[in-house]
Amino acid sequence: MVGHVVHKKLYILVFAALLALTALTTGVAFIDLGKWNTVAALAIAVCKASLVVLFFMHLRWSSGLMRMVLLAAFVWFAILVTLTLSDEFTRPWTPVPSNWEAQIQQQVR
Amino acid sequence: MHSSTAALAEQFDDLEQQHEASSLGMWIFLATEVMFFGGLFTAYILFRNFYLPAFEAGSRLLDVRIGAFNTAVLLCSSLTMALAVRAAQLGKKGLLITFLLLTLLLGMTFVGVKLALEWRHDYLEGFVPGVNWTFHGPDSRHLELFFCFYFFLTGIHALHMVIGVGILTVLIIMAGRGRFSPQRYNAVEVSGLYWHFVDIVWIFLYPLLYLIGGRY
Amino acid sequence: MWQGFPIRPDQASTIARGVDHLYYFLTAVDLFFTALIFLAVFYFAVRYRRRSEQAQATQVEGSLPLEVLWTIIPLGICAFTFLWGSSLFIRNSRPPEASTEIFVVGKQWMWKLQHPEGPMEINELHVPVGRPIKLTMTSEDVIHNFYVPAFRVQKDVVPGMYTSIWFQATKTGRFHFFCNQYCGTNHAVMGGYVIVMSPDDYEQWLSGGIRGESMVSAGAKLYEQLACITCHGTGKGPPFVDLFGRPVKLTDGTTVIADEAYIRESILYPSAKIVAGYQPLMPTYKGQVTEEQILQLLAYIKSLSSGGGKVTKQWEREGKATR
């Protein structure tokens, strides 16, 4: 036999935790926490995803290589988001060199 | 011994290598899926920040009860899929088919609820950009953008579900013909990885689309 | 010297010379390294050619000092070029405060350019020498790009937003401008000439041609025609005096700066951002105003502002003084 066999109880436990977290995140959405609503929702989603990845997808018992693959995917996703937003969110800024007027005078002359 | 040689494809040296290779292959494929959805998520993050009020209003127009129900359905299906892989590992054919069938039914429930309840409702209400868009509230064009995202994200997710349902059907047929054994269940295992991944995408879609819209 | 076979376009703006200097520097770096690699390959190729089938190579597996050397030197050159190029770019990106603002609308496949005093040109732009000109640009359809090689400036012209470039011509003459972003069938002919004139000739051109009304007065007229005045002049809608360039508080508690993009959006999609203290009463003007008319309204709103509208006002003062 190849691969790790997980005990049935562990699966059921993880499943219960996932359901509980779903209930929690739904409940939290109806409480006004300001910007923390988003943070809480995403944090709970990350917890749930981690549970699925670690137990259902056996990452806990897999080799380092698979973890590297997953990590690479998220690092690359982070690159895509960060650099795209670095443009989109800074477009209204206009650069003003400190000695702007003087330089212009120089160029004009 | 006989079954283990039959289970080994000729390019591999041993079962362990074959098992590792197929899992690694699926994980790499899932990495490409992360980037596939990643492009859309990037755009969503961007426009959500640009047009926050419209996106929150859009979120409140979605039915959180259906969202929560479907989340539970998908989590159930993930459990049954994990148990199916376990049954395959232990060589329990009957149990394997049962759990695969359960997963299939739950998956179809999800898609059915999505189509027959949610999207149909959205269509009747005139919330489908480009097809039937009749909403005339404040800032309706950014709301339209939100609904573009809603349909693209859930649509591509649902497409993955449909593909998953197809894969499950093939697995059930293969299991019925006794094609799996404790030495050879790679197909079940990697399909399981795929199914769980589709579940994870929904785990993020549910809060991003339904919950963080100032429902309080 | 290079009359028959030019290696660079005319240097016709204040920006051109700086860009050319950097270009020459990069060309020198390029030539140096190309020559280095070519000569090394050529020398080794001849010196170590296989003279007989038995010939043995002397095995050399690598050299850390060399690797460090040929990492550090390119790194240094790159860092230097980056700093030079970026500082020049920043300097070239921001128009001087005293620029004359000319509005440019690109559409498949022509350019419409409008001077603040009114004259509208198609595929031609007359400007005076020695005065900074800022082009505020938008597109009616696809992405275009306004490119004047002799001035070394270009920028994409994007639908739904404003982009800008500026230049100050240093010599008179006709200079080609092009659309430099592929925009469909007749992309290749979507261009024209910038005609740089002496200030006197320019004044003459301004007064000689068919004088339209100025952008500001056209905008003011629209302000009445479109009945903006019935709300924005009576307090039912937010007033325009001293609006441009100032922060505006919205009903959802956020604050935006009233820039070109905000005003454009508020005309076309009034419900997108509601100013705090006002009702969302305004209907959309999408489809009722052209991109040019939006620019005229924009010019008018800018003219009502003492701070943010400085650009236009200052120009008008200068214009009156010279006339």
Added chain:
Amino acid sequence: MGTGREGNEVMGTATVEPGIESRVHYLNASYGIKSWLLTTDHKRIAMLYLASITFFFFVGGSAAVLMRLNLISPQGALLEPETYNKLFSMHGIIMVFLFMIPSIPAVLGNFLVPLMIGARDLAFPRLNLLSWYVFVVGGCFTLYAVIAGGVDTGWTFYTPLSTTYANTNVISAALGVFIAGFSSILTGLNFIVTIHKMRAPGLTWFRLPLFIWAIYSTSVIQILGTPVLAITIVLVALERLIHVGVFDPAVGGDPILFQHLFWFYSHPAVYIMILPSMGVMSELVTAFSKKRIFGYSFIAFSSVAIAAISFLVWGHHMFVAGQSVYAGIVFSALSFAVAIPSAIKVFNWTATLYKGSVSYQAPMLYAIGFIGLFTMGGLTGLFLATLAVDAHVHGTYFVVGHFHYIMVGGAVMGYLGGIHYWWPKITGRMYPDGWARLSAAIIFIGFNLTFFPQYMLGYLGMPRRYAVYAPEFQVLNVMSSAGASILGVGYLIPLVYMVWSMRYGPVAGPNPWGAKGLEWQTPSPPPTENFEETPIVTEEAYAYGSEETQVA
């Protein structure tokens, strides 16, 4: 690396072995069209790819010839603007997605990865065949778009031109690109798993040929970049279908966002094209100077570094697109960073020649051509990474010159060099070396004449994608067109003698170059299972000058 048994007896005596038909190998193991179309042998799949991409290369190439012909005259010598626009779009789409990206990975990579690492096949042979079919389906969609009237958006599909304003077959062309992208993903996935899991005993990472490092890095880009292009293309197609979408300014969408997503893939895609060529270079330079590679680990890690940094630089395509000045500065700095590993590679190849025993058979001429042209192409990249200069030359012929130096002067030169080098392994037969050298020379000259004038045109301010142009640009355009005709001849000659050699070429023997590497230790053409027994590796790569050079 074994005993070098077979390597010894054939050095310099290419015709010793009797006819190759007497032995069973992958080409004669089975016959009939079905045995090819249903094969799972990586070597046969490589041949299927070779045939299909050669077809696409000449289709894309004839489009280029027509374009250059048109540009002889400023008014456009023979084409309507619509036709010209469709031609350059077709040239771009076919050359990028259906020729360059599959070229070295899918042909040489497929053939060589298992051979070089001592495996019997790739990890997923059926998936490998599926990738080829996916590729063919993608190609068919693209060809359909061409035949049904063409597509005129350019290979870049910029919105809103592609989503709203173009009246051509955007959707089928986009679908073609989308589907071909899946082929690329599956190939990359297969290579990564194979390289990780199927190396012969003793073949540690730092004993791998540098070609494998390059292919591995390429695969990483294919895996992580291509999906973003796929979703972007889907969004464009959806927006075209339902007339509303996330790039549509009318609903607050942003056309520049399309450019971000597009270039997130399409800049690294440039490295999908050039990295494998760099890998081929390391093989050629060592084999023809009988020397170990200079600075193995620097070349290996520079491949990985290029793959990683290539994802951080896409914004340099957007310096004047309305991108913020701040993002421009960040992307400019990162773009300079990617120049360093490329420079390291060029210096190391040059240093490998030092004190070598250099011979000038055809593959080496291609290799030297590559080093020269890649150097010139790479250095002009610095102009484009420099913000202030890019603000002038962006979107002009300078850019066209630059990327053709990299992709044609670099990648195609490397591809041809590789094909010439491994041809005796692939077919078991030798091509006429004199003709091959001649074509290398013709390509080098024709290439420079075609594309060097384009740098000058670019700085003079001639925009790209112009069917007609201002008369002041004519002299240089005529030079470029003249060069293109020479270049075209240069590409046709190899087609002729390669096809000829498949039947009439002298038998090559297992190792005609006296080269190191596992692929040369098995007969030519290799048997279906690649090696009679799994090789055991005990040496570094390129162990020239060790035990066997005394022979012959």
